[in-house]
Amino acid sequence: MSAPTRNLTALLVSTVIGLAVASPASAQTSCMDYTNDMVRMDRLVQQRRCEGWKGHSDFSRHFEWCIKNPDRAAEALKGWHQAFGLCLSTHKAFPSGADPSGPADEKTCQDYAKTMTHIVAEGAAGGCVNYLGIRNSEDEHLSWCRTQTIAAVRSAIAFHELKVDGCRSRR
Numbered sequence: 001m002s003a004p005t006r007n008l009t010a011l012l013v014s015t016v017i018g019l020a021v022a023s024p025a026s027a028q029t030s031c032m033d034y035t036n037d038m039v040r041m042d043r044l045v046q047q048r049r050c051e052g053w054k055g056h057s058d059f060s061r062h063f064e065w066c067i068k069n070p071d072r073a074a075e076a077l078k079g080w081h082q083a084f085g086l087c088l089s090t091h092k093a094f095p096s097g098a099d100p101s102g103p104a105d106e107k108t109c110q111d112y113a114k115t116m117t118h119i120v121a122e123g124a125a126g127g128c129v130n131y132l133g134i135r136n137s138e139d140e141h142l143s144w145c146r147t148q149t150i151a152a153v154r155s156a157i158a159f160h161e162l163k164v165d166g167c168r169s170r171r
Contacts, residue, residue, distance in 0.1 A: 085155020
């Protein structure tokens with residue numbers, strides 16, 4: 001497994017574990033993270049007018065649901081991230097009308113590598129815990145991208161943008 005794949009996997013696992021095994025005191029923090037992610041995703045999806053999106057931006061409803069269902073929140077968040085990535089992949093311009101379910105082309109991967117290097121550096125500079133001390137090379141991002149679909153690449157960018165934005169907004 002390449003370093004970028006390990007890093008993305010570790011980030012997803014830490015989010016999922018944080019929600020799944022949260023103590024009562026940390027459950028509120030985990031649910032706050034869950035709620036902020038959900039509201040941010042919904043607002044971005046509304047801007048892109050994605051068809052079939054069933055989310056909402058009601059902070060209180062997201063938070064209350066998470067507090068009542070902490071064992072289900074991690075899996076729900078994972079599902080929403082996948083739906084969010086699909087929305088992005090179908091509503092962004094792709095080179096030569098490329099199919100989002102098809103493999104990422106070289107230009108897409110070069111753009112991805114530059115974008116992710118910037119996002120990770122920004123997260124580390126902002127003191128975001130998930131981005132401190134991780135390797136951040138364009139070559140590793142490029143290698144990961146070459147094994148992915150366009151939809152997966154767009155989803156990874158969106159996921160990390162949300163994480164860094166969420167970290168910065170809590171500071």
